[in-house]
Amino acid sequence: MNQIDDDQMVLISQYYPGGIYDQLLPEQVEAKPRRRRKKNKGDAGSSEVMRKRKLSEQQMNQLEQSFEDEHKLESERKDRLASELGLDPRQVAVWFQNRRARWKSKKIEEEYSKLKTQHETTVVEKCRLENEVLKLKEQLCEAEKDIQKLTERFERFSSNSPSSSFSMEAMEPPFLGEFGMEGLENVFYVPENNYIHGLDWVNLYG
DNA sequence: ATCAAACTCTAATTACATCA
DNA sequence: GTGATGTAATTAGAGTTTGA
Numbered sequence: 001m002n003q004i005d006d007d008q009m010v011l012i013s014q015y016y017p018g019g020i021y022d023q024l025l026p027e028q029v030e031a032k033p034r035r036r037r038k039k040n041k042g043d044a045g046s047s048e049v050m051r052k053r054k055l056s057e058q059q060m061n062q063l064e065q066s067f068e069d070e071h072k073l074e075s076e077r078k079d080r081l082a083s084e085l086g087l088d089p090r091q092v093a094v095w096f097q098n099r100r101a102r103w104k105s106k107k108i109e110e111e112y113s114k115l116k117t118q119h120e121t122t123v124v125e126k127c128r129l130e131n132e133v134l135k136l137k138e139q140l141c142e143a144e145k146d147i148q149k150l151t152e153r154f155e156r157f158s159s160n161s162p163s164s165s166f167s168m169e170a171m172e173p174p175f176l177g178e179f180g181m182e183g184l185e186n187v188f189y190v191p192e193n194n195y196i197h198g199l200d201w202v203n204l205y206g
Numbered sequence: 207a208t209c210a211a212a213c214t215c216t217a218a219t220t221a222c223a224t225c226a
Numbered sequence: 227g228t229g230a231t232g233t234a235a236t237t238a239g240a241g242t243t244t245g246a
Contacts, residue, residue, distance in 0.1 A: 053233090054233090055234085075214095091235085094235060094236090095233095095234075097216080102232095102233085211245090213242080214241075215239100218237085219238100220236070221234085221236095222234080222235095223232085223233085225230085226229095
């Protein structure tokens with residue numbers, strides 16, 4: 001299945017003449033043993049092989065430019081680039097493979113940073129909303145206490161004057177102000193021109 | 207339709223160069 | 227000298243195309 005092996009054998013044998021790959025029997029090749037490169041200590045720093053390893057600035061620039069144009073590398077472009085740069089087409093292919101890997105890795109890092117920032121913003125917002133909920137609960141609790149006081153007061157008032165009528169107009173503003181109800185207009189919303197008589201208003205939020 | 211060869215790719219890894 | 231880092235090259239495995 002791995003048909004590139006033969007090509008790679010040729011390529012490898014170019015880099016490592018007389019090395020382990022020349023000694024492999026056909027059966028060993030077919031068995032696809034995990035091959036390990038020999039360390040290239042003997043040649044380090046002196047041979048043509050080493051000079052080939054590092055691409056020149058001009059080669060790099062052209063490869064980068066080509067990569068910017070298109071991340072995929074078709075056969076034609078690979079061969080053209082290789083001949084323009086004096087490289088083996090295989091080297092060009094390898095360069096693009098590695099470049100794509102670096103690009104992907106960078107994109108993943110960028111995406112991670114973005115998500116991290118979003119997460120931090122969301123946590124702050126969650127905290128703010130939780131505080132708001134707490135404040136609103138406190139307000140609600142206070143309002144319920146006030147309603148309770150008003151109900152009790154109203155009941156005492158009714159029992160003392162069974163025949164008298166009762167209206168909000170008669171109580172405001174001194175009546176509500178007396179119980180610290182300022183600023184609760186939005187909590188106890190009463191539509192305009194909607195007069196509530198008798199006990200109905202007391203049960204509205206019960 | 208099937209199969210193998212020849213190619214591509216990615217992901218992981220290794221080997222080497224360079225620099226602090 | 228050494229560890230960290232960047233990158234060229236290798237490897238395995240999977241997918242696609244092509245021709246017999």
